[in-house]
Amino acid sequence: MSAQDSPAVPRVLIAEADPWTRDLLTQMLLSVRCDAHLDVCTDGQDALQLLQRQPDLVIAARELPGVDGLDLLRNVRHKSQRRAIPFILISERSDVASVREAVPLSPTAYLTKPLNLDSLKARLNGLLLEVGQQVFCEIPALTAGVQLETFLEERRQYSDGGPLMADVQVAVKRALNAQGLNLRQLEEEIRTDPQITAVLIAAANSAAHHRDAPAQTLLQALQKLGATQSMNLILGLALKRSARLSDPELAQYAERFWADSLHAAEYARTLARNLDVDQERCYCAGLLHCLGDLALLRALQEWRLGGGVLAPGQVDKALMDFGAAFGSALRTRWRLPLELRELIAAIYHLGGGVYSRDTLAMNLAGQLARLPAGASLEPIANGKTARLLKMDLAALTRLRRS
Known part of the structure; x- marks a missing residue:
């Protein structure tokens, strides 16, 4: 059955303050009903307004700012003039008193955090699908006339990040x-x-x-x-669309950036160990420095899946024009720690001022990771970073072979 043929497309309200739990709930629900109309909010007051749209299912956290989830459930049960709306209440509280407080309001389910995804999915299947029903959704087509640059600029603001490289x-x-x-x-x-x-x-x-x-x-x-x-x-x-790159050309690009990330991470860890600074933080910064390029490749797959065409050379141009911007937007929106962001930035340039040892380690790791196989190390040995670290050509050669 296609989404268009479904007898009743459900409207679901998700109210959750934590962005990562909210995203997880959204993806889990869409994995069950990809055609669902979703209203998503972060506080109870907005949820009260969205209840006017008469959802077929409410999933709400008890610990909502403003009006909490329990009061939201109380409101739904008090005002409902039709069948009882299914209401899944999610809470950090699992004590007997908290559960007993919710029972008189007849929640469809009272689930505690961290969530049991199997249990949640079983609940959603029972609430949103008829027995034997299957729903298939086509990938939405691109807006007519949209240009690649405009599409990427918009995607940059809400990118899901890069593709998964691990199983x-x-x-x-x-x-x-x-x-x-x-x-x-x-x-x-x-x-x-x-x-x-x-x-x-x-x-x-x-x-x-x-x-x-x-x-x-x-x-x-x-x-x-x-x-x-x-x-x-x-x-x-893994539930998200384009979680893995299925496009062979884009997947090949991704493998290259992943290899660059791993090389930078390993160089950074080795240098950090030699300089007696935090090895794992330097490894992490090296691993994340190509995330913007990987996120861009994922966006390009979305472009192709929506019917867009990539002419010869457009992938390279997009990476050059948007790769850094995707990475910067992600690190800021995800609020990665400032210290970690500074180490990632150091891979590309040192800037001015006094340099810490971990900053120098990251910059040198980036230079080594970007050096083509077989290329001479002399330019790096003669550069500012290597000189500040007192690493001569012989030391860099040993590092490259390790």
């Missing part, structure tokens, strides 16, 4: 054991994926988790988020 299902499966999800093992499985690393660090530093020092490495993010929330976010990334 998340395999990674999670390998990290599971009888005691649950092993965070150290999970880190080993996903540490080379720029998209997963960036999203987990951003989520760990969101308002819902931000306490003490910011997470600046993948392991710090995993430890702050915990096993279940980390797993949910990782699996949620």
